Amino acid sequence: MEKTTCQFSEAIFLGDEVKRNALFTPEDFQDEEELIAKTAEMFIKQDVTPQIEAIEKQQHEISVKLFEKAGELGLLAIEVPEDYDGLELNKKISGLVAERIGFGGSFSVSYNIHAGVGTLPYVYFGTEEQKKTYLPKIASGEWIGAYALTEPDAGSDALKPKTNAILSDDGTHYTINGEKQWITNANMADVYVVFAKTDNAMTAFIVERTYDGVSIGVEEMKMGIKGSSTATLILQDVKVPKENVLGELGQGHKVAMNILNMARLKLAFSNIGTAKQAMHLAVNYGKERKQFNHFLVDFTMIQEKIANMAVAIYGAESAAYRTAGDMDDAIEAATDQQAVMKSIANYAMECALNKVFCSESLAYAVDEAVQIHGGYGYMQEYDVERLYRDARISRIFEGTNEINRLTIAKMLTKRFDSGLHNSVVDQQADVNTQFVASAKLALQLALQHVTSAQIDINAEQEYSRALSDIVTQVYVMDAALARLKKQATPPELHTLLTDVLCEEGYHKVSQLATSIIAGIQDGEALNTSLASLPKAPTHRNLFAKKRAIATEIITNPKWFA
Structure with missing residues (x-):
């Protein structure tokens, strides 16, 4: 057995075996849920695919009609509560539908914006009156939603908008001025979630297309997703009722x-x-x-x-x-x-x-x-x-x-704890379990070196990039292994895929961990630290495994349907 003194809190996914065995996998979907997915799949095949060429030419009236059809099929109402004409289903089913809609080219982008950021702000932050007003229209496809956060000078640093909202003297409305850039669904949307500065804080507002002062710029000429509408939302002295503040004032x-x-x-x-x-x-x-x-x-x-x-x-x-x-x-x-x-x-x-x-x-x-x-x-x-x-x-x-990647690394270091969950590599476990456990141990050792050396990962971002890539790879390996173990009799293809993913994943993690440690130490200290990294439990013929994977998929392409 190999152990490390570096440990994680219970909140992290690197938890106990019992929790991992209870993880949800795609094989857990029931017939009713698969029927919903089939509805989305047929919608794309029958209604969207035949019109992709016209959609790519930005004939937005076609997409508007497709939203109406999607609404009739219930595909826009997945996460909308039943009280507001929705289906009130969960993230798993929402994901399953989004996956099947992913075959729809540019329309899939328009759909994701509408069903995601164009809908969920009302679900999670809306008042009762706001939900009653907007969600039934959004769920039916009568109205199309959009989300306006990005600005010309606020892309990745989007929480510092120049668009401002000033409360009127009588306290009845806000006057909003500014521009929001690269807004998906801009020319099709009926309502926008707009973020603006109020008293040096950011607030979310509901802005309807018909409000005076709302206009849309020209369509952007994009490299791809040409069929989705992308344009600037222009707000000139737009008066928005104070009742249209979404969430708390200053908490946008x-x-x-x-x-x-x-x-x-x-x-x-x-x-x-x-x-x-x-x-x-x-x-x-x-x-x-x-x-x-x-x-x-x-x-x-x-x-x-x-x-x-x-x-x-x-x-x-x-x-x-x-x-x-x-x-x-x-x-x-x-x-x-x-x-x-x-x-x-x-x-x-x-x-x-x-x-x-x-x-x-x-x-x-x-x-x-x-x-x-x-x-x-x-x-x-x-x-x-x-x-x-x-x-x-x-x-x-x-x-x-x-x-x-910066977010991943930041959240990872916040979860790092010195009191719980030793990582263990059990030499008696199956090989894939050893690969995953070894990868977790390598992650812990890399984190230990970063924290002990007091590396500022926000300033020295290579460490953030490497940590995020390690934890991502470990998460994927762990999920795939749990998926395989959960099946009483897993298909041979699943076994082969997990074998390759775990072995190659471990080697990626080991290389990244080595880079992190080598960036912190040198000389004899480096050699000592690198010697503590777990070695690969075995080496398998991955060429043969990949040929077998390809044969399975070529013979039965429905494996990933």
Whole structure:
């Protein structure tokens, strides 16, 4: 047995085995929930896909009609309470729907904004009157929602807006002036959640499109997601009733950050769906295209690409559904609205790491899908060309991945504790469990060195980046292993995917931990510290495992349907 004196609090995911065995996995969905997912899938296939070309030309009237259809199907009401014409379902089902909508190109972006940041501020922060006024319209698709936080000089530093709101002398309304940049759904939206400065603090407001002084700038010419509306929201002496303050006056940062946490998780699910679409396109093309008298999928280097895509997607969905399940449990256990918001805030790190991992898994998947298509992947007549361009934004919006990495590292160090949970590598456990335990131990040792050396991770951001990448990799490995163990008779593909993910994940963690320690120590102290890092329990033939993974997926592409 190997032990370390470096420990974690119970709040962190690196908890006990019993809790890990109770984690939610995609295999836990029941028939009724799968039916909801099927409804979303058919909506994309029958209503959205045939019109993608027109949507890409910014024929927004088509998207408006699609929102109405989505509303009729209940796809906009997933997280809206029943009292306001919603379905009042949970984060897991919301994620499942977002994943299937992820096949919808630019419309999926419009949908995510509406169903996420365009809806949830009312659900969690709205007054009773605000909920009654806005949620039924938003849930039905009669109105489209948008979220206005970013400004020309406030992107990543979005909590310092120049847009200002001044209370009238009679106290009946606020006058808002300013511009909000890159607002998704700008030209389609009927109502906006707008953040403005009030008495040196930030406040959220509900601003309707029809208010005097509200106007929309020209559509931005974007690299990808061309079919979504992106424009500047211009506010000139807009009078907003004081009843339209959303949440508490001067507490807009709470609205912004809590809603962004949930939006990051929703984006992660959408990225998973698009990554699956990219892999399907690549596999199908590889089964049709011949070179040197062989189908592309017969070449082992192509098989390796397919396997790597599958491993990333499997890890992404294992982690994202784990987080959604944990958040649902925490929200369900909350006794009041304040406790609900605290529960959501407690998952800021998990939401951020899912956003990072899933967006980068998507980036990898679309890049390899284009590569498998060869020259044809560069041509607009093939869908992977659009997927490649569309995917790039996912590492930028809902907080750049760099900002999210800083958040992950900051939350991780806050959770670091000296009183609970020794990390143990049990040499008698199965190999994957040893890989995960060794990765956790490496994380703990890296954290111990950073805290002992009093590294300012906000100033020396390389340490934040490395810590966040380690904890993300450990989280994904742990989720995949728990998913495998939870199944009484797991499919061989799941076993293969977990084998590769755990072994390669451990080596990534070990390398990152080594970099952190080497950045702090040198000489004999460095050698001593590096000797304390756990060694790989074994080395397996990953070439063979990846060939087996690719064969399973090529034979049965519905594995990731």
